[in-house]
Amino acid sequence: MPGSPAVPLRVAYLVYRGNPHCGGQGVYTRYLARELAALGHEVEVFSGPPYPELDDPAQLTRVPSLDLYRPDNPFRVPWPWEFKSRIDVQEFAIMCGAGFPEPYTFSLRDTPGWRVRVVPNLYPFVGGDDAGPGATGAHEVVILSPAHDRSLARLADGEAIEAVKVLRDRVRHHLGAGRAYVQAAINHGPAAGASIAHPHAQVIALDFVPPAVAAALERVNAAGDDLVAAAAAAAPGAGLAVGEGPAPAWCPEAASAPYEMRVAHRSTRARFDEATDPEIAVVTRATREAIARLDALLGDPSYNLVVHTAPPGPPGFFHWYVEVRPRVAVLAGFELGTGIYVNVVAPADAAAQLRAVAVP
Secondary structure (H helix, E strand, O other): OOOOOOOOOEEEEEEOOOOOOOOOHHHHHHHHHHHHHHOOOEEEEEEOOOOOOOOOHHHEEEOOOOOOEEOOEEOOOOOHHHOOOHHHHHHHHHHHOOOOOHHHHHHHHOOOOOOOEEEEOOOOOOOOOOOOOOOOEEEEEEEOOOOOOOOHHHOOHHHHHHHHHHHHHHHHHHHHOOOOEEEEEEEEOHHHOOOOOOOEEEEEEEOOOOHHHHHHHHHHHHHOOOHHHHHHHHOOOOOOEEEOOOOOEEOOOOOOOOOOEEEOOOOOOOOHHHOOHHHHHHHHHHHHHHHHHHHHHHOOOOEEEEEEOOOOOOOOOOOOEEEEEEOOOOOOHHHHHHOOOOOOOOHHHHHHHHHHOOOO
């Protein structure tokens, strides 16, 4: 059809109340759902009561609540038999405390059934209809788990592996759509740039290869060797190893921050998006353990987890790996002026401390 999107989307449209006659939410929901479907997208509306009246009723999934603000009985006291869950109790208690519970309790009720979610970033770095030269692309948020207080280190192995597989698949999707490079990263904690507390990752698709990535490719190709595999192999003898196995973790010899770590599979694959499920599982377990050690040693510090990967094209000697950089030091004038980082914890000392920590 004319105006059909190149890649139709599956849209989960969330509205905590959808009154069809006043307030705007239900009215906008009806028209937005209709027009998104007319553009070729698949739309499912998740709504709390009062429910919107949609042109296609099959689009609506009802998310029941106590409906405490019914027009005929606002601020009502529910019957005892209506309290079927802890969320119902929370909803009533918040109202009794002069709060408005519906947005919060709706978000809790909407969690069953999903494990990992991908949504567009509300404040994207790139993309959008008005993106200028160099700013085209896509920016997504990957919500790692329904659990609000569980970082990657505190997820079960299966949960963490599934989340990282979704990251890989989103990177693969954007590269398949013609993007030049896709950066996957997790910013954990305010000092690392996380603006919301819920554990999440960022996927940023660019229409150019960033200069730092191009420089890294040039460096490894000039060396004529797999520098990541060489560093991983040398780490135990230098006292830099944090974890062994098919995906070792180590503190790099020239770490730019205290307790900085790297994790890589022993294979020589250059691209994250081409990693197999077993490779993703091995690297995720090792990364989760490394972060758990950091968590136990420093008390859940802020950190950036960055996936370093080669762009499409000749891979040369590049080897994809995960970098974990804790945000426990402040960049001062010297670092900003010179580009030289001062690390006050020797990498071998950091590795010894991380190895000594007991983790589950």
